[in-house]
Amino acid sequence: MPRNYFVVLLLTSLTGLFALGFGYVLRNYLDPAPVSAPASRAVVPNIKPFALVDQNEQAVTEASYRGQWLLVFFGFTRCPDICPTSMIYASDLLKELGPAAEQMKVIFVSIDPERDTPSALKDYLANFDPRIVGLTGTPEHIAEITKGYGVYYTKRKLDGVDDYTMDHSTAFYLVGPEGGLRRAYSLQRGADQMTADIRTAITPKE
Amino acid sequence: MRNIILALSLLFSTSAYAGDPTVTVTGAWVRQSLGQTGMTAGYLLIENKGAQDDKLLNITTSINAVAHLHENSMKDGVMSMKPLQGLPIKAGQSLEMKPGNGLHIMIMGLKNPLKPGDPLTLDLEFERAGHIKVDAKVRGIERAQ
Numbered sequence: 062m063p064r065n066y067f068v069v070l071l072l073t074s075l076t077g078l079f080a081l082g083f084g085y086v087l088r089n090y091l092d093p094a095p096v097s098a099p100a101s102r103a104v105v106p107n108i109k110p111f112a113l114v115d116q117n118e119q120a121v122t123e124a125s126y127r128g129q130w131l132l133v134f135f136g137f138t139r140c141p142d143i144c145p146t147s148m149i150y151a152s153d154l155l156k157e158l159g160p161a162a163e164q165m166k167v168i169f170v171s172i173d174p175e176r177d178t179p180s181a182l183k184d185y186l187a188n189f190d191p192r193i194v195g196l197t198g199t200p201e202h203i204a205e206i207t208k209g210y211g212v213y214y215t216k217r218k219l220d221g222v223d224d225y226t227m228d229h230s231t232a233f234y235l236v237g238p239e240g241g242l243r244r245a246y247s248l249q250r251g252a253d254q255m256t257a258d259i260r261t262a263i264t265p266k267e
Numbered sequence: 268m269r270n271i272i273l274a275l276s277l278l279f280s281t282s283a284y285a286g287d288p289t290v291t292v293t294g295a296w297v298r299q300s301l302g303q304t305g306m307t308a309g310y311l312l313i314e315n316k317g318a319q320d321d322k323l324l325n326i327t328t329s330i331n332a333v334a335h336l337h338e339n340s341m342k343d344g345v346m347s348m349k350p351l352q353g354l355p356i357k358a359g360q361s362l363e364m365k366p367g368n369g370l371h372i373m374i375m376g377l378k379n380p381l382k383p384g385d386p387l388t389l390d391l392e393f394e395r396a397g398h399i400k401v402d403a404k405v406r407g408i409e410r411a412q
Binding site for chain 1: 299301304308339371
């Protein structure tokens with residue numbers, strides 16, 4: 062009996078420690094430096110290779126966008142609030158950047174690939190700036206690309222209806238032309254500063 | 268007899284007073300549904316101008332759809348959405364739902380796409396104030412605020 066108690070205690074402490082550690086890693090990764098810091102250097106190693114498909118059913122890999130800045134958002138089409146808000150922001154950003162927007166692709170990666178087919182993405186993205194690219198793929202391929210960004214997502218059953226929603230990281234990730242992740246932005250921290258920071262980052266230096 | 272009438276009229280005037288809108292719901296709007304999703308979100312402002320706390324219990328819509336009150340919470344950069352079982356609104360408190368701000372009305376199971384200008388009424392049931400019906404404007408995609 063005392064041995065059982067000890068085992069339970071040990072397991073509980075280990076779980077607690079693990080949760081603390083995981084939370085610490087997540088927070089440090091997802092809580093980016095102040096928006097005023099320059100986005101001039103890569104903060105993590107290069108984005109891993111990926112194989113996905115866009116909203117027009119064209120195959121896309123990490124090589125498809127090499128040489129361009131990327132602004133990557135992970136979301137899903139049945140996301141009622143934060144995803145449309147983020148895509149409205151991204152559409153406004155592309156307009157505000159003017160010609161500088163040619164240096165950058167905005168990419169919406171689905172973290173709900175079971176429901177987000179290329180055609181679902183196409184119909185959804187038709188509501189926003191036509192330059193926004195939607196990517197989806199097999200659940201395995203989506204899991205792979207999210208790992209490279211430290212993105213978290215999980216299914217959550219909705220009460221009372223036969224449906225689920227997704228918990229997910231909601232940052233925008235800025236990737237440099239060489240494929241290195243430069244920064245993560247939270248829309249909650251202010252859209253104007255994010256726009257200014259991205260403009261500075263992607264504008265070619267004289 | 269006159270006393271009874273007086274008493275009755277007092278009673279009615281009192282109940283009419285109790286029904287005054289101490290809780291108001293304004294600025295209701297719902298984003299158009301996007302693509303094949305069959306769902307969207309709505310936002311509004313609830314003000315409790317009365318002296319007593321109230322609670323929003325339930326929301327129904329005039330269309331064939333299910334409405335749930337949801338709250339997003341952000342923790343370590345991860346957005347989680349959970350349904351709320353009632354939303355307390357304290358005396359003197361106002362509560363504004365705004366895009367990307369956490370609280371919203373999730374409208375699910377739409378049989379047809381919801382388009383800008385479509386007629387839509389929301390029926391909010393409060394513990395004290397009873398049912399408050401508001402017309403919600405269905406808006407297209409525009410800047411978040």
